[in-house]
Amino acid sequence: MKSKIKSVIVLSNVLSSIMGISSNLYYQQSKRSKFQLVVVICAAFVNLTFNYLLVPVYGIYGAAYSTVLSMVLLTIMHYQFSKQCYFIEIHWDKLICWFFLSIATVLIFQFWIEGTNYSLILKILVV
Numbered sequence: 313m314k315s316k317i318k319s320v321i322v323l324s325n326v327l328s329s330i331m332g333i334s335s336n337l338y339y340q341q342s343k344r345s346k347f348q349l350v351v352v353i354c355a356a357f358v359n360l361t362f363n364y365l366l367v368p369v370y371g372i373y374g375a376a377y378s379t380v381l382s383m384v385l386l387t388i389m390h391y392q393f394s395k396q397c398y399f400i401e402i403h404w405d406k407l408i409c410w411f412f413l414s415i416a417t418v419l420i421f422q423f424w425i426e427g428t429n430y431s432l433i434l435k436i437l438v439v
Contacts, residue, residue, distance in 0.1 A: 321419050326414055327383040331390050351393055355386035389433040 359382035366374030417438065 316422075317372060317376050319422055320380055322418055323415065324376075324379045324383045326411060327380070327387050331383070331387040347393065348390075351389050352386070355382050355389065358382045358385055421430075 359378055362381050363375055364377035367380050370373075370377070421435070421438075
């Protein structure tokens with residue numbers, strides 16, 4: 313159970329990292345941090361709403377999926393609004409490939425490698 317929750321939280325963290333690359337620097341460069349605050353408050357409200365709806369039904373999984381959904385929304389909103397600030401085109405094809413590669417790596421370790429004698433060695437090699 314814990315490893316499934318960890319995978320969902322890792323996905324949320326990957327999305328947060330993409331957001332950091334794709335938009336946070338644009339807001340800082342254009343000195344529009346108040347605009348960034350509005351976007352983050354909207355995403356926090358969405359996260360609270362998803363938590364209110366999903367946690368009573370799905371428990372801890374609802375909270376984890378709520379975090380992922382709000383992080384997806386936050387990433388999309390940041391990227392769209394950063395186009396109005398200091399925008400630099402991102403190579404989304406490469407970024408999406410790395411995103412799916414990271415998801416595949418997490419899933420491979422979670423379902424096939426975790427618990428084997430070679431788990432630590434393979435983790436060290438991947439890192």
